[in-house]
Every structure is written in C-alpha cells, then in structure tokens.
Amino acid sequence: MTTRVDAYQFLEAVKQGSTARVKRNYLPVLTGVLIRRVNAHVEVVSTNLEQVARGTCPAIDRDVLGEETWGIVLPGNPHDLPIFAWLKALELKKPKMKDGEWKFEALTLELLPRIQTLKIQCGRITATFKGIDAQEFPVIPEEK
Numbered sequence: 001m002t003t004r005v006d007a008y009q010f011l012e013a014v015k016q017g018s019t020a021r022v023k024r025n026y027l028p029v030l031t032g033v034l035i036r037r038v039n040a041h042v043e044v045v046s047t048n049l050e051q052v053a054r055g056t057c058p059a060i061d062r063d064v065l066g067e068e069t070w071g072i073v074l075p076g077n078p079h080d081l082p083i084f085a086w087l088k089a090l091e092l093k094k095p096k097m098k099d100g101e102w103k104f105e106a107l108t109l110e111l112l113p114r115i116q117t118l119k120i121q122c123g124r125i126t127a128t129f130k131g132i133d134a135q136e137f138p139v140i141p142e143e144k
Helices: 007-017 082-089
Strands: 002-006 033-038 041-047 052-058 069-074 096-098 101-103 106-112 117-122 125-130
Touching: 002 007, 002 052, 007 041, 007 052, 007 082, 007 106, 033 106, 069 106, 069 117, 082 117, 082 125
Parallel strands: none
Antiparallel strands: 002 106, 033 041, 033 069, 041 052, 096 101, 106 117, 117 125
16 A cells, blocks of 8 residues: 655645644544545544644655555654654755656655554655554544
C-alpha cells in the first residue's frame, strides 16, 4: 500500500489537518491525526470530538490507483506532532515551474498494516512512524 505525493503539499495538509487535535487527552487517538488514502488523494484529519480539521493533497498522477484505500492514526504528544516536526525538518520548498514542467520533491508513503507503521521516504531520507489502527479513530462525517 504505497502512495506518492508532493512533499510540500503533504506538509501543508498535515499542518491544516492537525489543528483540531487534542494536545492532552487520555485517548491517544485524539492527540494525533488520521492519515488515509482515499481514491486519488491523501487526507489528514484530526478531531477533538467537537470540531474536525481536514487537509488533503493529491496523489502524483502516475500513482493514481483508483479505489485503493488505507488509513493509520499517528499519535502526537502535548508539544508537537512527530510527523509534522519531521516534515518541517526536511525544509521543503513549494513546487516550481521549470522548463514547462513542475519540479517538486516527492514523498513515498507506505503503510505496513501488519505492524501498524507508516514508512515515509523523501529522496534518501526514510522515517517510520508507529501508529494506531485507523478503525480506532472516531467516525467523522464526510465533507459535502
């Protein structure tokens, strides 16, 4: 279960989608974000059970796999969201048009469901984030 996305757009999706998370809670699932692949995009969702925040970014065109879906919850801590800190440390830049083509850094997101881990690769840099089963995340109504 692998998906490729523009790294900067994914950073922005995580930033936007993590705004409703609860910083201190006895339920670890509410301190983090749900990252899920739905059709041709990746969605980042957080909630405090009263509000919902969403961020999305499209999958890279040649990677669009139609109906593939997967999800994982990456827990946070009171000070930061580890995936957001890692993405910021990469110092990603906005995509630029060069010679008639968009130039951007690609991230490869690979879900390892048997061990509930999200492996992310950007060039030669790889990180793994332990997660919680996406079914543990509260049911969020779809946007209309």
